[in-house]
Amino acid sequence: MAALALIRAGIDALxxxxxxWRDLLIGLTPDFPDGEAWALVVEDWSKPALLQPPVVAGGNxxxxxxxxxxxxxxxMLVTAKNHDLKQSRMAGASEEEWLFALVTLQxxxxxxxxxxxxxxxMNGGFxxxxxxxxxxxxxxxxxxxxxDVQRLVADARARPDxxxxxxxxxxxxxxxxxxxxxxxxxxxxxxVCRRVRLHRREAGGIEALAAGSKCARVAAAELKGKTGDPxxxxxxxGSSSHTPTGAGFGYRQMAQLLDTGRIxxxxxxxxxxxxxxTDLSIVAAALVRGQGKTEGLHRRAVRTSRMEDIDAxxxxxxxxxxxxxxxxxxxxGEAGRRLRRALxxxxxxxxxxxxxxxxxxxxxxERWLDQFNRMVDHDFFDADFWSExxxxxxxxRLKWRGRLRAMAGEVFEIAAAAAPRTExxxxxxxxRGRAVLDGQMGKWMKEAxxxx
Numbered sequence: 001m002a003a004l005a006l007i008r009a010g011i012d013a014l015x016x017x018x019x020x021w022r023d024l025l026i027g028l029t030p031d032f033p034d035g036e037a038w039a040l041v042v043e044d045w046s047k048p049a050l051l052q053p054p055v056v057a058g059g060n061x062x063x064x065x066x067x068x069x070x071x072x073x074x075x076m077l078v079t080a081k082n083h084d085l086k087q088s089r090m091a092g093a094s095e096e097e098w099l100f101a102l103v104t105l106q107x108x109x110x111x112x113x114x115x116x117x118x119x120x121x122m123n124g125g126f127x128x129x130x131x132x133x134x135x136x137x138x139x140x141x142x143x144x145x146x147x148d149v150q151r152l153v154a155d156a157r158a159r160p161d162x163x164x165x166x167x168x169x170x171x172x173x174x175x176x177x178x179x180x181x182x183x184x185x186x187x188x189x190x191x192v193c194r195r196v197r198l199h200r201r202e203a204g205g206i207e208a209l210a211a212g213s214k215c216a217r218v219a220a221a222e223l224k225g226k227t228g229d230p231x232x233x234x235x236x237x238g239s240s241s242h243t244p245t246g247a248g249f250g251y252r253q254m255a256q257l258l259d260t261g262r263i264x265x266x267x268x269x270x271x272x273x274x275x276x277x278t279d280l281s282i283v284a285a286a287l288v289r290g291q292g293k294t295e296g297l298h299r300r301a302v303r304t305s306r307m308e309d310i311d312a313x314x315x316x317x318x319x320x321x322x323x324x325x326x327x328x329x330x331x332x333g334e335a336g337r338r339l340r341r342a343l344x345x346x347x348x349x350x351x352x353x354x355x356x357x358x359x360x361x362x363x364x365x366e367r368w369l370d371q372f373n374r375m376v377d378h379d380f381f382d383a384d385f386w387s388e389x390x391x392x393x394x395x396x397r398l399k400w401r402g403r404l405r406a407m408a409g410e411v412f413e414i415a416a417a418a419a420p421r422t423e424x425x426x427x428x429x430x431x432r433g434r435a436v437l438d439g440q441m442g443k444w445m446k447e448a449x450x451x452x
Contacts, residue, residue, distance in 0.1 A: 001025070001028070001190055002014070002021075002145070002149045003148075003152035003188055004167045004186065005021075005024040005025055005028045006024065007153055007156045007157075008027065008167070009028075012154075012157070014146060014149060014150070022035075028167060029168065031171070032047060032048065037050065037168065037170070038050055040206075041206065043199060045058075045061055045197060046058070048170050049197065050102070051102045051106045051196075052196055052197050053169070053173060054171075054173045054174075055175065056173045056174065060175045063211035063212075064195070064210060065211065066211070067207060067208075071097045071100065073208075074098075074101045075101040075104055075105060076109045093205075098198060098206055102198075104287070105193075105194060105196070106119075106170070106191070106194060107191065108128075109194065110122065110124075110125045110126060110128070110289050111124075116194065117193055117216040117217070118216070120182070120216065120217075120220035121191070121227045121241075122225045122232075123225035123240040123243050124225075124240075126289065127225065127241075127243040128244055129229075129232070130232065130242065130244045130285065130286035131231035131232070131284070131285050132233045132257060132265065132268075132269045132282075132284050133231055133266070133269050134268065134269055134270065134275065134318075135281050136276065136281070137280055137301075138279055144283075151230075152188065152267075156188075162187055163183075163186065163187050165183070165186045165187075165189070166180065166185050166186060167190065168189070169185070169191045169218070170190075176211060177213070178215070179216055179218060180218050180219065181219055182218055182220045185218070188230070192217060193216070195210065195212070196208055196211075197209050224240035224241065225240050225241025226238070226241060229241070229266065230266050230267040230268045231266050233265060233269070234264040236260065236262050236263055238264075242263055244288055245295070246288050248288075248296060248300070249284045249298055249299070251325070251373075251376060251377045252329050252332075253284075253300075254282075254302065255325035257284060258282070259323075265318060270318065271307070271311075271318070280303075281303050282302045282304060282318075284300050286298055303381075305386035306389065306390040324385060324389045328388075331400055331401060331404060332373075332380075335376075335401070336369055336372055336373065336408075338440035339368075339369065339372055340362070340369060341356060342408075342412055342433045343368055344358060346412070346419055346429050346433035347364045347429075350428040350429035350430070350431065350432035350433060354436065365415075368411050368412075368415045372407060375407045375410070379403065384399060395449075395450075396451075397448045397451055398445070398448040398449060398451070401444060401445055405444075409437065409441075412433065412434065412437050416430040416433065
């Protein structure tokens, strides 16, 4: 919204006062000079309220039959079973809390049954909208906001032929029967996906009234999330936007996101000339949705290092970082497979020949492999990572494998101590399992003695 307001006003510098921002935002909604489009509650439903589209005709008000007494009932978190996360707990909520619920619902929600369609900026109704960006490591939300707005405005100025159109979808009347054409929207459009209005109760406080719709607000299903979202990573083949999983943003997922052979980075994930290369983080975030459930709020911030050295090479900085991350993730995966063989031998009691196709044994090893991956994740983006990314001299492959071997050995010892065997069988199981691990890792280390 801030970038749209500046672009439409022909201003590049961010205002420093509340009054200046107010004037800019009202300038973005000239049909509502009294500021209705920015008010949380507007009792005249023929006019918009913030993130709440107006009705097409007065009779449409009768459609709003669902009463939601609290912001958490309106929010996108799935609480229908009323188990871990209880329903409607935020009695006496502030206006700010209602605003937060509106923002998450209207800009990130997906499909949730008939009449409840999701946003256009993700790959389908059961996908999740995520963000991937480069941000100043210091300065918090203020610095991230300033950097992203400036980058969006600069990009718009560099493309005078950029697509304009409807900027704020909640300013357009909606009766739930008509979708807006994607081509009629500004590239940076801010959408709404649900018919919701807030109103003040006679007894005091706010409640939400909601109605269903017969179609999505934006006719963009065939785009599969390819909407020009400046935070959204795209699949490199151009087929759709990337959808995160409930696994979150561990080292494997971050390596995938930074792999330019698999992912096309969004505008705001690329460093630009105005960035302080000594003070940047790569940030991935998403509230992951499942079918009828929520699979976690995930966020990962990777503090970069040596960016000025990485930038000195022909490869773009994030491409180089992604290349190194991919190699290290592959090496960690191989170390995990070798550790699994040793753990299978351990849980089978140390047979002469471990049965690697033993599904029951594989299942028993999972908790220790998870622990190994947590250890890898903790150390993945360490000083040695950035040394390799900066192309410092040295056998980075051998050094990383040595770290992985040490982690695998530590996990094996933990597993051996926990193995439920008699003392005699425990000694044999540990000895043979350790022999498997040492043999697997020794050969692997030798392969890396001469580098890549």
